[in-house]
Amino acid sequence: MTRHEPFADAFSLQRRRADGGTERLSGWGFRNETDVLTDVLLGSPVHLRHLATSSLSRKHLRENPCNIQVAQAQHKELVAAYEHFGVEIHWHHPEPELPMQVYARDSSVMTPYGAVITAMADWWRRGENYAAIRSYERLGIPIYDMVTAGTFEGGDFNVIEDGVVLIGCGGARTQEEGARQVEGWFRKEGWETRLAFFDEYYVHIDLMVVPIAEKLTAVCLDCTEPGIVDWLKGKGHEIVDVPFRDTMDLGCNFMSLGRSRVIAPRTSRTLVARLKALGFEVAAIDMSEISKTGGGIHCMAQALRRRP
Template identity: 40%
Template sequence: MDNTPWGCDSDYGVLRDVALRSPEHFGWFGANAVAKETLRKGITFDAKLAADQHAAFVAAFEDAGVRVHMVDPDPALRYHVYTRDPAIVTPWGVLIGQMQREQRRGEVAPTVRFHQKTGIPIWNWVTAGSLEGGDVHLLRPGVAAIGMSGNRTTKEGAEQAKAWFEAEGWECRIVPIAEHFLHLDLLISMVTESLALVCTDVVEPEIVNWLAELGIKAVPTTYADAMRLAGNCLSLGDDRVISSAEAETANAQLRSLGIKVYDPALTMFTLAGGGPRCLSQPLRRESVKAG
């Protein structure tokens, strides 16, 4: 039995446990700017392909030695396959968010039940505005960033969560983003303690400089990468990530830097607005807190 306690103090510590959800009820609808563009182009959803791609995604975790926990399915929650968004697991327990989209608000209930069943305590619960997990980044122990589009994550929700992090002694910075980027993790994804995929076409220089001051080098991605989820990856720790086959340029850059890249094809999910980070909620990472 792993003695590592539940919780995450970074986005890059060695991942031990992750929450995923079966795509059996998944289907496309105009939930966001990326999905709307996919539907406008007349691209057809393929449920069998989605199931096969998700199975390969699960297999990548298993190959990397990560325990996979499946959230109970609910046919009313078509987008809950993106387990990242309803909650964020912190060093103190789970922060339950508030979903902005009407079609996704019900995801909070099975998320709470899952964490209660798993034994992960609820640390806090957003009650002001909305806040979604794709906007919350644990850049390193003691430093967090919260993306704020004013839509998926509102000023009120971001400021409430920021105050909770600061009460625990963390630095927390709110990063404004345009609404069509959905979440901050289309623009920034941690890879290792010192590397992150960063959409330098879009992310303000002051944020890139702030990351550099934290010792985080930007591996650049483009606006086009962001809109096809090609900058959205999940760190597994120990210089490993799960990306997607569609992120060819980013994957090549990471491999040139010595990163092991798992890259299952995930088109049925990236075309709907979510990549590997969106599809996964880390539950337990090895602590990287100094001392």
């Protein structure tokens, strides 16, 4: 099978089996978030506007609003990094009514069983969920299910390793009702689940916890619940601490590409230095302007396919 041949997985609007036992996809999907990334879904910043989607973006909006042209140029650097590493890029169709569509991880989240269509908290972003359905239909990627019990956003679904997921719940962007619904689905599939409750200031769990490689995870120890850190260590994970100040600049929000390759924000100097010392190839790019609008590198990408 070549990269451009269609996969055998047929598109459907609800692939999940109510009692569990849903078969994993044969083409799309992944085992974990650190295997080799082959295909990624991105959203264009062509219609990007700086809106108050979180306390962090509101702070920048008050003090130093985003320069949209610079932000769009920075996104081009991100695209170039994926191309450099040979990742095939798929795009949401840009729509002027969806100014935050660049954050492709929010409106859906890919799983080994198909895509989960989320339920966005901000009313001006809910159209992104419908656009995501169209994107998956166009790509031929089946939908596992759609969140209906409360708000839930993709940055709060964090596959730590195969069959283990950390689900974030800050209350503002992901409500407990939505988190519990998703947790219930994956428990029925036989997964180990862990809910992480945190202050809404931190937006999503992938602001402070992101896997780097097998048994290696970046964590902001200053703002992550000690119980979560102990849980990770109990699974044999080595922790790379990202300082609080860097984390608030989205320094823990990066993308693992597998095979010791990472795309990370240039401002996250501690993380970048530690990864290089560990032998990683790091594409460190400037995301300082676009991140003022509320998200980082991990928020802007939806991994569609990874392979060991």
